[in-house]
Amino acid sequence: MKRSRALHHLRTTAETCADMATRPQSIFPLRVDQLWAAGEILTPADEIDTVTVALVVDLPADDVAWLTEPHGSQHWANAARLQTAPVTIRWRSAAAPIWNHALDRPVLIWTVTDGIHEEALAAIADDSDSVRLPLPSPDLLAERLADELAVSLRALQRCTDTYTERRWRPGKLEPTADALWHASEGYLDLLNAVDRG
Incomplete structure (x- = not known):
């Protein structure tokens, strides 16, 4: 997909996270607290296969091992309509660092407390890496x-x-x-x- 379309999907995912945070916890017990962008969207590529995002949940790290799906995640993603979007979800625990070998210097896009980080979206659109996490040793x-x-x-x-x-x-x-x-x-x-x- 074109880069502009990928940026649209990233913003839409952030808006969806904000909307899902307002839904009753009795129906959606899994709560997403943060959205991070990673992968191709953080490069200057004109064509992007998928928008990689990390969704952070307040669960112990052992409940959100790499590439696993925590209990309730499919229900949440289906309600958020992310299963049909060109978005690759990586579930992460708030109890551990978000980044790893695959989530290289991710960018915080949305938090349940602060909302959408417009400056981060603008920096990604401008191909700026100023909002990315520092490179680990x-x-x-x-x-x-x-x-x-x-x-x-x-x-x-x-x-x-x-x-x-x-x-x-x-x-x-x-x-x-x-x-x-x-x-x-x-x-x-x-x-x-x-x-x-």
């Missing part, structure tokens, strides 16, 4: 990846145990199998990043 990146890998391994172990327990029980196995697949994908992605590091 190699040691800091290695430490971050080690922390994420440990969280991801615990998630993979939990999901494997759940799958083993549910494997032969009656009922749909798909949600359990999907959770195991997401945990596996996240762990392998981090393991590859550590090996490349």
Whole structure:
């Protein structure tokens, strides 16, 4: 898609986050507190495949391991109509840093307390990196990846145990199998990043 269209989708996602924050917690117990932009939208590319965003939720880091989906996230994303938008969601915990090897120097776009950060959207539109997080040192990146890998391994172990327990029980196995697949994908992605590091 054209860069201008990608910027439109980023703003729309921020407006959607603001709208979802006003909806009853009894219907949407998962609360998104922050929206960060990452990936191609932060480069000067004229054509962008997808808008990568990090949605931050107030859950422990172990409940939001890399590439996993916290409980209630599909319900939230469906209501926000993000499942059909050209947006790639990365769920993140407020209890850990947002950035990692894939979310390289992300930009804060929206918070539940401060609303949309217009200066950040303007800087992205102008191809300015002034609002991006600072580049981490190699040691800091290695430490971050080690922390994420440990969280991801615990998630993979939990999901494997759940799958083993549910494997032969009656009922749909798909949600359990999907959770195991997401945990596996996240762990392998981090393991590859550590090996490349």
